[in-house]
Amino acid sequence: MSGPHAGLNPDPAGRLACADCPVGDSAVCAVLSPQEKLALSGIGRHRTLVAGERLFDAGEDAVACATLISGSLKLSRLDEDGTERLFGIIHPSGFLGRLFSTQTDTTATALTEAKLCLFPRGDFERVLADRPQLMRQILARTMDALEESRALVELIGRRSMKDRLRGFLALSLRGQCTPGVTEQPVIDLELDRADLAALLGTTIETLSRQFGALEADGLIARDGNRRIKILDPAALLG
Known part of the structure; x- marks a missing residue:
């Protein structure tokens, strides 16, 4: 597997500050009371990865x-023939x-700089x-993650390359954007x-x-190599 192994050592001065957490309302710990979050923070530390670190x-x-605070990671595994x-x-x-x-x-690899709350299991x-x-x-x-994995398997099995790309963009849209917040959301391709x-x-x-074909169809607009504006979310998800 390419890229360095980051190890599980926390950042220097990496104590958690739950009150200032940018994902405190959406992470799994959101169901805890302030007192329970304080207790949880006592066993956790921050960990920062650079892109490519595992x-x-x-x-x-x-x-x-761990809970991911910012950035993105991929979960992958190598087949016997070395295919990821x-x-x-x-x-x-x-x-x-x-x-x-x-x-x-699975192997967890940072796709971008990533910051996590890390806890001993x-x-x-x-x-x-x-x-x-x-x-x-x-x-x-966990059930959501299983559903995403099943969706990845299904989209890879589609015959049309265009449909496969649409499926991937739809998954990225669901993962990165809150439904209904904007009529034309923007996603950043992690891969x-x-x-x-x-x-x-x-x-x-x-x-x-195929990116060009989706752009010609009026579904997306590219902004650089990785930023994609979804012009017609309903058509993309349909």
């Missing part, structure tokens, strides 16, 4: 879990880690034991063109042509 590798000991398979993209407020398990099943599980509302929230997030082409089973050249 938080953990598939198959290693599951010693930590993407299982999901984590956006801010997303939860990472395998609770009640001794090993990780054992300590976090002990917090869960007395807070069923937090457990329910994590279970709901570069080479990785996105590999995910969708095509070449960079074909991918570029």
Whole structure:
């Protein structure tokens, strides 16, 4: 797996400040009272990754879990032939880690600079034991992650390259934007063109042509290499 392993050591002076957290209203801990958040913050620390750093590798000991504060990460695994398979993209407020398990099943790699709240798995599980509302929230997030993985499998199986790209943009739109906030939302592609082409089973050249086709159809407008304005969300999601 390319890129350095970041390890699980916290940032210097990385104590959590839940009152100032930008995802405090949408992360799994949003269901906790201020007093419960204070207790949770006592076992966590901030961790910052640069693009390409890995938080953990598939198959290693599951010693930590985390909430993403900013940036994005991908979850992937290598096949026996060395092919990387993407299982999901984590956006801010997303939860990472395998609770009640001794090993990780995917590799978590930062796609951009990413800041996380990092918790020792054992300590976090002990917090869960007395807070069923937090457990329910994590279970709901886990089901959402499974749904996203299933959606990725389905879109990759579509015959039309254009439909595959539309499907990926629709997933990105759901992950990055709150429905109804703006009529023409803007998304930032976390994957570069080479990785996105590999995910969708095509070449960079074909991918570029399909972006052009969606633009010609009036569905999107490109702003640089990675920023996409969704001109017609209903048609894209339809």
